[in-house]
Amino acid sequence: MIRLSSSLTLALLLAMGLGLYIGYTPLPIDILWGGLVGEAERGYQIVMQEIRLPRVLLGAVIGFSLGLSGAAMQGLLRNPLAEPGVVGVSATAGLGGVITIYFGLASSFAWSLPIASMTGAGVAVGLIFMLTGRDASVLTIILAGVAISSLAVALTSLTMSLAPTPWAVTEMLFWVMGSLKDRSMTDVTLTFPFMVMGWALILSSARALDALTLGEETARSMGVNLKSVNLRLIVGTAMCVGASVSAAGSIGFIGLVVPHLLRPLVSYQPSKLLIVSGLGGSVLLILADIAVRLIPSKPEINLGVLTALIGAPFFLYLILKTRREMR
Template identity: 45%
Template sequence: MIKSFQRHPWALNTMLLGVILIAVLLSAKFGQVDLTVAQVLDGAFGAADKAESIIVRELRLPRIILAIMAGASLGYTGAALQGLLRNPLADPGVIGVSATASLGAVIAIYMGLTALHPLALPVTAMAGALVATVILMVLASRDASVLTLILAGIGISSLATAAMSLVMNFTPNAITVQEMVMWMLGSLENRTFGDLMLAGPFIVLGWLMMIGVGQGLNALSLGEEAASTLGIDLKALRWRVILGTAFSVGATVSICGAVGFVGLVVPHIVRAFVGFEPRRILLPSALCGAAVMVLADILTRLPIGHGQLRLGVVMAMIGAPVFLYIVFKTRESMR
């Protein structure tokens, strides 16, 4: 089957679309009020009663769409960054966008802006992501080498993490600190179409910036000199990937919090089916990321004791063992 996917990449994409469709139906079905598939379809098309229509259209549909967009963004940008940096351990957090977006959200909670308007948190989180992008552009404007981008991202991420710790340290209210921590653990609960209208355009803008980078990433896999010889504008390629990641991931983090492992693990899973050519990995990584995110969001609704699972915790519980298995298998194949 794996060889068949390598010869026909569309087969894997079709299978992943089927998985997404099944995951969407399950996500719309399960919750505090369980619905049948027929009730879900009736609610989506306005044929159900008012209560069921509200549950499907206003509560679960925005959550599903955001999960798909967030997972696709993390999966696609993870694959693109691993191709750009030629590092299988790269993920969207490597350029510091996730950390600065989280810092913006923490500051909004600390200042009480979330009590003034529900969209204050995603707005400040996206502002944090924009700050990281501007800093990265300034630092790497004269030398946009891979090493410069990595070092700048590490510096920005470390500074943002330290700033978050400082804000939490000076927060006098334990409840506020708990709210910060719970947001950073990630969730798609209670998301609305207002959140979608706010973050969606930035996510799509990031996608548009990265359209067509596959050919450049393929050439870059041969080395920078070979890519330049083939006519690839490496500086433009780097900025398209970096800015596209900044917009899409920054907007994603602003809505669902800091969710790890999707951008790191998903490209590795896809490579097992389609090989190591960067261009062939991009679209399947987006589809696989969307499916994983929707399924993980379903797991957050499971009743566990007196609490509730958070999206970031679920992804860590799934992603960490998968990643360790991938590392083990890679090590075995290299012997």
């Protein structure tokens, strides 16, 4: 566990360094460092402090939030396919954000976007928990997620169709597709506190997730307050996903791919999977963001599109694998 966490932390630091280094204009290492610490020319300081640094920081904290919340949902529902994007949490968080953009609240009241996104995410997590329960089948999880996602997407499309100007539609569409481009330190400072609170709520339930693997009755006999655990996990996941979506739009499948790859390395123990999934999510999201910068396309491919292209085939593979194991 310690060795795995250390390796992922080192990989994260290397990925963040690479993210700061790679850009549209190659810069020497000394100029990059000077731009970060304010000792280079003003132009280089702007590039590093206002363009590249916020992008890398958001990639790290959003990736951690999505990886952590994916592992938490899978532990709560005891199902490896329960991921925020797959079960509609990201879509409903995106709906909340689109509504604030539609009414102009996002520009007049900065806190409205994360609050609306977290509210949408919380509603979706609560619905999934009520509709499926912890021992639901794969089919039940997927059907519930499809229903919630479809409703959220339909309402998002309706909001876009009623937008007063083409500019508003473009802003909503670009935001929903997910990207770390053109973000600032304001986005980091606005959403990071919500993410930290979400992390704390989820991590405080780590041991309870281990107990839940033995069944609810056993968990109760071990002194686990199930109502408190459920509430902490639901609110924590909503804060993580909602804050992430409010900063970067909908970025799916991070919370599905990362926990699945790392679960065998922590002996399938939910509590140990949380931190490493967060670190793995940070690494994966930063590398994906680097990839969209390197792909020769104009305009830049949206990050949410790339993660979907990677995650959707992986999700289909998991479904086929689960079906084979059930036979």
